[in-house]
Amino acid sequence: MDLWRILRRDALRNMQPLMLLAVLAAALNLALLTSLNSALVIMDDPEGLQRLLFIFLLSAFSWRFAQGWMMSAASKRMQAALAILRVDLLRRAVAADLPDAMAVGSGRLAQVAGPELQLLAQAVPTLVISFQSVAAIVLCLLYLASLSNAAVLIVLGFLTVGGVLIARSVLRLERLSETIHEAEGALSERSDHILQTLRECKLNRRRAANALSDATACAEALRTERHRFGAEYSHYFTLSELTYYAALAGIIFLLPAVTNTDITTVVLAGHAAAFIAYPVITIVASYPSYISAETAARSYLAVEAELKAPPRPAQRRAKDAPPTGFADFATIALDGAAYRHPGRDGTGSFTVGPIDLRVERGDIVFVTGHNGAGKSTLIHMLLGLYPAQRGSLTVDGAVVTADTLGSYRDLFSVVFSDNHVTRQLYGAVSLEDGFADELLDLLEMSDKVAVEDRAFTTVDLSQGQKKRLALAAALLERKPVLVLDEWAADQSPYFRRKFYREIIPWMKARGITVIAVTHDDAYFDAADVQIQVEQGGIRRLDTPTLPAPDLLPA
């Protein structure tokens, strides 16, 4: 029913025209049956036969168009809904709290938004055809009832007994579909690992062999599950066909034996029952695609629930801005703020805080400390990406709330340590005033890259050069606060010196507040304030210094 929940929300709005077309196609099916059956009883009337042949051909022709329109409308509707669902999921991922989005993981998000939604899309035309098949079966049964009530009872009796047996098989198919889904996830994770570490695998044969053997085991598990599904499906299909044959045999052998139905009615009823075969087989054959779509729908809804974010955060934007705005801020502060990484299975949790920290506008703040001390976590708390679980985040004394968080985050541009630089300058404010060229000159990138059509001409560069472009992109956002996480780590000694001795003073002269995580102790004096992070707590050094000997790793 998860599939139904999604479709009702997105694809099945105003489905009445589609349903009408389906019923029309089913009625035309019935017209085919009745014209053939009528022909069977007037074989010696050539004129009547001609008339019935004309009705048959007209019905077949109309059925073809009704069916075609229905399928094309269903596919069009689903593709439109699919586009909405895909972007909705991305919107939710962007709007979600970062820990929630990280817990879901980019791999799972890509899987759900890609191949799994495709399964959903494929199921919709099948569902519409199944609806039409159900309508055709109902109409054929009504026609059968007009011939003989006993015939309908016989058909329904066999369908009920067969249905109970088939239902058990359906339950097994559903369980197998879940297992296949899990096995596919495991294989896709292993494949992803190998593709992400191709260089390491080429260099280390043991690593490559172990990774491939792990992937092979997953592929084998998936093959076994798929094989079990195939075997169960064949059982399910055979049962369905047997049920149908039993119903047919019931009419031919049972109907004349237990009632005094005449031979013509038995033949017509048998023919009507045979006519039900095609829609029954259509429904039976479409069931696996329905099960896969149901599993995909469950997975989609689970990801949505884990993201805990509304689909269209942009609509709430008007409420976001506080009456005064944050653009003129003087101080950003964490007051008694704490954030705890939960760890796994109750072990390995890590808490940063409670922390009291003030960042004054225009200051150059360096955040220093050993690996794992909590620097990045602190930065994420300051950015409002990790919500303070205790204490608060304030701007000039006003607490940043859920409603003002968007405006607060607008203060920052960031270059994370694992930054991914894109060619398109999505966040840049204006590119017409020569600032982009000035930045590329400052960062010594003008001979490699230019800015054209709101994009860098290339990002196929070395690691250090990509970081310089990321810094240029961040500065083009023209935000009052720039946050850098170990930005200089992959710069050469020459450019690192330039960064601390020229670029940081250049930023300070422009009034940009800089909060930089750094291990470059030779340049700590370039900061106004040094925040030393130690095991989740902080120590503020207003006159930045070289690290004290007791803080150096053993």
Ligand SMILES: Nc1ncnc2c1ncn2[C@@H]1O[C@H](COP(=O)(O)OP(=O)(O)OP(=O)(O)O)[C@@H](O)[C@H]1O
């Ligand atoms: N997503 C996470 N889930 C669980 N624990 C985490 C997570 N991120 C960080 N931690 C833990 O929190 C602690 C602080 O991590 P953080 O990334 O803030 O350290 P850091 O000072 O930036 O380290 P580094 O200098 O190595 O980048 C570490 O012990 C780490 O294991």
